[in-house]
Amino acid sequence: MKRILIGIKRVVDYNVRIRVKPDGSGVVTDGVKMSINPFDEIALEEALRIKERAAAEEVIVASIGPADCQQQLRTCLAMGADRALHVQAEGVVEPLVAARALLKLVEREQPFLVILGKQAIDDDNSQTGQMLAALWQRPQATFASKLELDGEKARVTREVDAGLETIEVDLPAVITTDLRLNEPRYVKLPDIMKAKKKPLETLTLAALGVEQRQRLKHTRFDPPPQRQKGVKVKDAAELVAALKSKGLL
Amino acid sequence: MSNRILIVAEHDGAHLNASTAKCVTCAASIPQSEITVAVCAADAAAVAAQAAALQGVAHVISLEHPANAHLLAAVLAPQIAAIAGPFTHVLGPSTTFGKDLMPRVAALLDTAQISDIMAAESATRFRRPIYAGNAIVTVDVDSGSKVVGTVRMASFQPAASGGSAPIEKSAVSAEIPSHTRFVSVSAARSYRPDLQTATRVVSGGRALGSAESFQKTLYGLADKLGAAVGASRAAVDAGYAPNELQVGQTGKIIAPELYVAIGISGAIQHLTGIKDARTIVAINKDGEAPIFEVADIGLVGDLFQIIPELERLLG
Ligand SMILES: Cc1cc2nc3c(=O)[nH]c(=O)nc-3n(C[C@H](O)[C@H](O)[C@H](O)COP(=O)(O)OP(=O)(O)OC[C@H]3O[C@@H](n4cnc5c(N)ncnc54)[C@H](O)[C@@H]3O)c2cc1C
Numbered sequence A: 001m002k003r004i005l006i007g008i009k010r011v012v013d014y015n016v017r018i019r020v021k022p023d024g025s026g027v028v029t030d031g032v033k034m035s036i037n038p039f040d041e042i043a044l045e046e047a048l049r050i051k052e053r054a055a056a057e058e059v060i061v062a063s064i065g066p067a068d069c070q071q072q073l074r075t076c077l078a079m080g081a082d083r084a085l086h087v088q089a090e091g092v093v094e095p096l097v098a099a100r101a102l103l104k105l106v107e108r109e110q111p112f113l114v115i116l117g118k119q120a121i122d123d124d125n126s127q128t129g130q131m132l133a134a135l136w137q138r139p140q141a142t143f144a145s146k147l148e149l150d151g152e153k154a155r156v157t158r159e160v161d162a163g164l165e166t167i168e169v170d171l172p173a174v175i176t177t178d179l180r181l182n183e184p185r186y187v188k189l190p191d192i193m194k195a196k197k198k199p200l201e202t203l204t205l206a207a208l209g210v211e212q213r214q215r216l217k218h219t220r221f222d223p224p225p226q227r228q229k230g231v232k233v234k235d236a237a238e239l240v241a242a243l244k245s246k247g248l249l
Numbered sequence B: 001m002s003n004r005i006l007i008v009a010e011h012d013g014a015h016l017n018a019s020t021a022k023c024v025t026c027a028a029s030i031p032q033s034e035i036t037v038a039v040c041a042a043d044a045a046a047v048a049a050q051a052a053a054l055q056g057v058a059h060v061i062s063l064e065h066p067a068n069a070h071l072l073a074a075v076l077a078p079q080i081a082a083i084a085g086p087f088t089h090v091l092g093p094s095t096t097f098g099k100d101l102m103p104r105v106a107a108l109l110d111t112a113q114i115s116d117i118m119a120a121e122s123a124t125r126f127r128r129p130i131y132a133g134n135a136i137v138t139v140d141v142d143s144g145s146k147v148v149g150t151v152r153m154a155s156f157q158p159a160a161s162g163g164s165a166p167i168e169k170s171a172v173s174a175e176i177p178s179h180t181r182f183v184s185v186s187a188a189r190s191y192r193p194d195l196q197t198a199t200r201v202v203s204g205g206r207a208l209g210s211a212e213s214f215q216k217t218l219y220g221l222a223d224k225l226g227a228a229v230g231a232s233r234a235a236v237d238a239g240y241a242p243n244e245l246q247v248g249q250t251g252k253i254i255a256p257e258l259y260v261a262i263g264i265s266g267a268i269q270h271l272t273g274i275k276d277a278r279t280i281v282a283i284n285k286d287g288e289a290p291i292f293e294v295a296d297i298g299l300v301g302d303l304f305q306i307i308p309e310l311e312r313l314l315g
């Protein structure tokens, strides 16, 4: 069976204004809207399109985290994923732990493609895909904006600082998505009902044999320095004068 | 010296990227540090010489191999992991090069990575932004475990040149995979300053309306100011500007002296990319646009009238 595995992280929605708790112990997440990491939605969309072209047979979504992750996995099933794997874990799951857990799922499911987001927008780490590829000893194609499958190979266009880079990788491989890979579809109401019948399996890190080590201690959270409120000018001439007075012209 | 720091050089085969000099500054801020720069290349001579000239660098190691003609993470990571043994810290830039490579190195070394280091408070305590820069977290690493990290470019000035470190060639012993192959890169060569290092940046958003209008309206102003050109995600998504111009949480994070945001609303994800700019100028027809909350100088009005006028005034 030709399978694609997708990593789904539950994160604070990108529209939420993040606030640091006054005691510096973390950011406020109580009662805050949670969503699928936007890059992971793009990853799933890409997998669904590949399946719709009959280049894959099954799309599996996986999330490592607390029970609430199942909400996001259900949304993925409604989008069109075939089944979901929830790896139960409380507390901090560092990218290396997520990568180790995903590797166990890879060994179990034998996908020919693993697609993750290029970064989770909560911790902004941008590590998990690269770590999984290293542990799996397989190619990685990060920051993908175009993915073309060609038998045992994939050709991937990557968004890099210089522009666009194209690489060719042997499959299986790990791909991480950039914003312009595709535009994810919306979930339709009837699909939400249908998704309730799709399989969602719950596992634990311990059962997978993965130790939930936390190697980095987050000792303090601070709000970023605030910028001073500036001035308004009324036209281009005043703007030029203001720039001159700041020594910028 | 108790902290031996290895920096992975970023380069294009001929020139050392300024990102490496910024990593040197970050490394030098770690107490009692001794800095080594590793240059992986097909022919490392020119780049190694530039690395050796950076002040604060004690050693340069060149790793020459035909497979290093292109800096592929899967090819480089085992080479870096193979020489990392004696080092306490392994650092790379938080550019697409370093973001691609360093986590692969970290996993091979079985260690966690600290991404986007904005300050080193000690050899084991770092500060980094999370949630699009809306919180700064202090991270402690167990002393004794190797630190792998990427260095946030907007937080450090490049180290000056004037040094003369010895260059040592090291044989590549790691097994090099052949499963990943470079095909091509399309980099729009521009005479304008590089966005990542420019002191002035003129950026355009969705309001520009088309690729032609983006070019016609912004490029003349940018040239008058000697500025690099940037863009919002909306402008890139719409095809007005190429992807490498995207500024923000998931694009480039920059710290110019002057940033001019034109027809950009100022979404959180965009602001993340410009928080460290010295002076932000915003031109937007909506006086309530969030960009004005961070702008030092704001001008409410129609950009299609203001920009030509501004260009005329700049002569
Ligand atoms: C996961 C994720 C990552 C993202 N990463 C980034 C990122 O890295 N960088 C980024 O920029 N965005 C990013 N975004 C997108 C971000 O949320 C905004 O959608 C985007 O920045 C909006 O771009 P804009 O300001 O050009 O467009 P808009 O928000 O549409 O703003 C256009 C502005 O132009 C003004 N305007 C219109 N006509 C005129 C005129 N004639 N004269 C003057 N002003 C005019 C309007 O008043 C408005 O304020 C990301 C989003 C997500 C979900």
Ligand SMILES: Nc1ncnc2c1ncn2[C@@H]1O[C@H](COP(=O)(O)O)[C@@H](O)[C@H]1O
Pocket: A006, A007, A008, A009, A037, A039, A040, A043, A062, A063, A064, A065, A093, A095, A098, A115, A116, A117, A118, A119, A120, A121, A123, A124, A125, A126, A127, A128, A129
């Ligand atoms: N806990 C997790 N569960 C499932 N996937 C994850 C998890 N953490 C990270 N990922 C995947 O790895 C990508 C990059 O995350 P990060 O390395 O944390 O920035 C995300 O976009 C997800 O696809």
